[in-house]
Amino acid sequence: MQKEHNLSKNQKIIFDLIDKSGGPMKAYSILFNVQKKGIKAPLQVYRALDKLVEIGKIHKIESRNAFIACQNSSCQVSKATAFSICESCENVSEISNSKLSKYLSNFSDNSGMKYNKYNLEFFGLCKKCKSK
Amino acid sequence: MQKEHNLSKNQKIIFDLIDKSGGPMKAYSILFNVQKKGIKAPLQVYRALDKLVEIGKIHKIESRNAFIACQNSSCQVSKATAFSICESCENVSEISNSKLSKYLSNFSDNSGMKYNKYNLEFFGLCKKCKSK
DNA sequence: TAACGTTATGTAATAATATAACATTTATAA
DNA sequence: TTATAAATGTTATATTATTACATAACGTTA
Ligand SMILES: [Zn+2]
Ligand SMILES: [Zn+2]
Ligand SMILES: [Zn+2]
Ligand SMILES: [Zn+2]
Secondary structure: OOOOOOOOHHHHHHHHHHHHHOOOEOHHHHHHHHHHHOOOOHHHHHHHHHHHHHOOOEEEEHHHOEEEEOOOOOOOOOOEEEEEEEOOOOOEEEOOOHHHHHHHHOOOOOOOOEEEEEEEEEEEEOHHHHOO | OOOOOOOOHHHHHHHHHHHHHOOOEOHHHHHHHHHHHOOOOHHHHHHHHHHHHHOOOEEEEHHHOEEEEOOOOOOOOOOEEEEEEEOOOOOEEEOOOHHHHHHHHOOOOOOOOEEEEEEEEEEEEOHHHHOO
8 A cells, every 4th residue: 555645846846757757867957847837946856856755756866866756656665776777878767576675675684784775776788778 | 816906196095095994985075185195186086986996996885975995805896786874873884795696696687688787785774873 | 219009197167966044835733 | 723844935055076188107019
């Protein structure tokens, strides 16, 4: 069961933009695209992004400083994320693999750390880029 | 067998600083610390960092925009990295777990992606911070 | 050594990413 | 309603990273 979050005005504008784009978007590119809707300052964008990340509607691709809509309907919070990133065309997709997520969610070692979140980024070449 | 890289002057200064610090360091903190050694501009730092990452002497902690000396003598290149990060004290350590690295290095799915690199960051509370 | 290509350095300017501080408004719920 | 939390608006600024161009040092081979 996914909690329904009523997005605020700015949050909705920004989520819709990212979601429709189908890929990762950078904060200032988002800003540029929503200026016609009245969102004029970086902070307005970053605040909405923070909230959307917090509730799991989007995730941050750390290695790219970019944000992508969650492609996995069950992500309630951004606490167990895995992505595949093509280093040639920069296509990004969220990996949804229950064996992988189980393995990582259950991971523990003898360091004494109590893990409660992870983010994994795989890099390589996508199908298209491989064949070039 | 690890290839011996002869570090250049700036690379050596910057690697030694990071290595001695024992933890992650940020680029501008590095810059501040090496100014007395004649490294005066951000670009000099970033160029050395790029090279050190490339040859696996340091790794970038993407979620923190920080750089840490490789704690795993066998990392020749930064292509299979895993870290544990305490969200309270920001202590970072490199995870060296052969089962984990085998599992991730062999990971593949039906997306058609050919993976050749990954970076994994675990977040949680370290021993000390848990007991506070 | 001399010539060549590669790697590293120096320097200035600027781009890209992100947050601080403060005032105000809107939504939520007791 | 009234209190509280959440979201917004705005300006300024901090932090992280790259472009562009010139010069120097290094490694290889003729
Ligand atoms: Zn997701
Ligand atoms: Zn591709
Ligand atoms: Zn390493
Ligand atoms: Zn800690």
